[in-house]
Amino acid sequence: MSDFRLQTMSAASAPQRGFSSSEFERRLAKAQARMAETGFDGLLLTTEPEIRYFTGFLSRFWLSPTRPWFLLVPASGKPVAIVPSIGRECFESTWLDDVRCWDSPQPHDEGITLVADTLREVLGEKARIGILEGPETHLRMPLGDFRRLCASLPNTVFADATGLIRQLRMVKSPAEVEKIAHACGLVSGVFGSFAEQLRVGMSGIEIFRRFKIACLEAGIDDVDYLVGGAGRGGYGNIISPPSTRRVENGDILMLDTGSTFDGYFCDFDRNFAFGPVTEETARAYDALLEAVEAGLQASRPGATCAGVFHAMQQILRKDFPGEGGVGRMGHGLGMQLTEWPSFAANDDTVLQAGMVLTLEPSVGLPGGRMLVHEEDFLLTEEGPVLLTTAAPATIPVIA
Numbered sequence: 298m299s300d301f302r303l304q305t306m307s308a309a310s311a312p313q314r315g316f317s318s319s320e321f322e323r324r325l326a327k328a329q330a331r332m333a334e335t336g337f338d339g340l341l342l343t344t345e346p347e348i349r350y351f352t353g354f355l356s357r358f359w360l361s362p363t364r365p366w367f368l369l370v371p372a373s374g375k376p377v378a379i380v381p382s383i384g385r386e387c388f389e390s391t392w393l394d395d396v397r398c399w400d401s402p403q404p405h406d407e408g409i410t411l412v413a414d415t416l417r418e419v420l421g422e423k424a425r426i427g428i429l430e431g432p433e434t435h436l437r438m439p440l441g442d443f444r445r446l447c448a449s450l451p452n453t454v455f456a457d458a459t460g461l462i463r464q465l466r467m468v469k470s471p472a473e474v475e476k477i478a479h480a481c482g483l484v485s486g487v488f489g490s491f492a493e494q495l496r497v498g499m500s501g502i503e504i505f506r507r508f509k510i511a512c513l514e515a516g517i518d519d520v521d522y523l524v525g526g527a528g529r530g531g532y533g534n535i536i537s538p539p540s541t542r543r544v545e546n547g548d549i550l551m552l553d554t555g556s557t558f559d560g561y562f563c564d565f566d567r568n569f570a571f572g573p574v575t576e577e578t579a580r581a582y583d584a585l586l587e588a589v590e591a592g593l594q595a596s597r598p599g600a601t602c603a604g605v606f607h608a609m610q611q612i613l614r615k616d617f618p619g620e621g622g623v624g625r626m627g628h629g630l631g632m633q634l635t636e637w638p639s640f641a642a643n644d645d646t647v648l649q650a651g652m653v654l655t656l657e658p659s660v661g662l663p664g665g666r667m668l669v670h671e672e673d674f675l676l677t678e679e680g681p682v683l684l685t686t687a688a689p690a691t692i693p694v695i696a
Contacts, residue, residue: 311516312475314559316353318392320472324351324465325376331461332372338424339416340370340458343437346632347429347462351376352391355560358384364401365438367412371419379412409442413449420453427458433637434459463637467629468651474675476561477630477653478684481673483515484556485686488567492693497546497571501527501539504550512556522555522634525566530578531666546572549692551669555634562634564655565671565685570692578668581617581660582692585670588612588658592627592640593674596654596681602644609640609658617660623669627656630673650678 328351332340342348345359348368359366367379378388381401388396397415399408416424428436436443447455469477487508494507509520526532527542527550535551544550553566568582588609595608609626625644629636630653638646640656648654657671670688674681 312472312479312559315355316472320470321351321353321392323470325370328370328461328465329372331464332370332427335427335458335461336425337427337456337458337461338372338420340368340427340461341412341416341455342368342370342429342462344429344435345437346466348378349560349632350466352378352388352393354378354384354387354391356384356387365407365442367408369412369415369419374419377415377419379408379415381408407439407442409446409449413446416450416453423452424450425454425456427461428455429459429462430457431459431463433635466631467637467646468649469631469653469675470651473561473631474651474653476559477563477673478675480517480556480558480561480563481565481684482686483517483558484512484554484563484565487511487515488552489686491552491567492569492695495544495550495569495571495695497695498543500541500543501525502541504544504552505539508552508554512554516558517556518558518560520554520556521562522564523552525550525552527551528666530575531581531662531664531668533665533667535667535669544571547575548572549574549578549668553669553671560632562630562632563673563685564630564634565673566657566669567688568668568670568692570694572694572696574692574694577662579691581662581668582670584613584615584617584660585658585668586688586690588626589656589670589672592656592658593681593683596648596656596674596676598648598650598676598678600648602638602640602646602648603642605648605656606640606642606644609656610642613658613660617662623657623659626658627654627671629653630655648676650676652676653684 364381369377377395379397382398385398399411512520524536526535527544527548529547548571550569555562555564591612592609595605625639625641627640655673659669673684
């Protein structure tokens with residue numbers, strides 16, 4: 298593989314947690330400039346990444362579906378948080394000045410009256426408000442509540458602002474990149490030594506547990522996502538929880554993790570062989586490394602995601618027709634495990650410097666098996682820079 302590298306930071310040089318107020322001010326200024334261009338009087342945001350993007354509010358409390366959360370980003374001035382009272386202290390400790398709360402849960406009026414009053418006060422009786430309606434978004438409030446909100450604001454127009462938010466979040470700031478790179482460096486170190494913990498006869502559950510513990514001990518905050526599979530010469534199901542099946546000689550094990558540091562993900566995988574690797578599997582692994590190399594070579598500012606996809610696909614099709622049935626070969630990365638855009642045949646997104654992306658080619662093998670490989674990289678004006686330590690040239694073999 299070519300020398301696409303970013304020097305890995307050690308746990309001792311972990312980035313500072315959180316962001317300065319100036320980081321949020323820059324994000325807000327960019328958003329408001331685009332709101333002016335697109336005719337939005339405000340944005341009403343209801344989902345965790347978007348609210349965190351403008352406020353810095355980081356909490357595992359989002360796992361509970363009981364309470365909705367709202368953030369109003371006006372066309373001028375600072376955002377206004379409209380949140381359950383249990384979050385008052387958290388939001389008052391952010392850079393925001395205006396935090397409005399209601400006691401929750403209140404199913405009969407879960408903040409809707411307070412949201413409507415705030416929208417009228419800040420934006421006026423007539424306003425065009427952006428919400429997220431597009432692919433890879435959701436509303437995260439009951440549809441009935443949204444209908445009641447619309448009914449209480451008859452002169453307000455809600456319109457899709459997915460494109461605006463997408464353009465903001467796809468390009469990462471240096472402070473964001475630093476956190477992603479740190480997560481990549483920590484987990485690269487875990488993968489680099491993990492073969493020492495593997496033995497024939499271990500169950501999938503035990504392997505997953507050991508990997509998570511190793512990541513936490515290395516300095517990762519949480520292993521939010523860990524999937525994988527094991528099978529003779531390859532694997533099939535790679536998205537289910539680990540099983541009690543024990544690995545055998547001839548198996549290939551793949552672990553794919555989305556681990557976080559300060560709310561930012563790494564997302565990559567590594568393969569391990571138990572016993573000798575067959576010629577077919579070795580050839581598939583070589584093709585995946587070659588495809589990643591082709592993807593890196595094709596990833597330049599101004600290129601399209603579809604172009605990078607086809608560059609990888611051209612390599613794989615020589616010996617392994619198809620893409621392993623997953624539909625894309627990589628994606629954006631940041632506050633979410635997968636973000637916009639996608640390296641897919643139908644995604645014409647133009648790549649920009651500052652994007653953090655994954656390359657994830659896969660090949661289908663006989664018998665419903667497959668092999669997958671993934672790396673993370675930052676796109677700069679000069680080209681791609683690997684954030685992960687590149688996978689070994691051959692699959693590590695567990696004796």
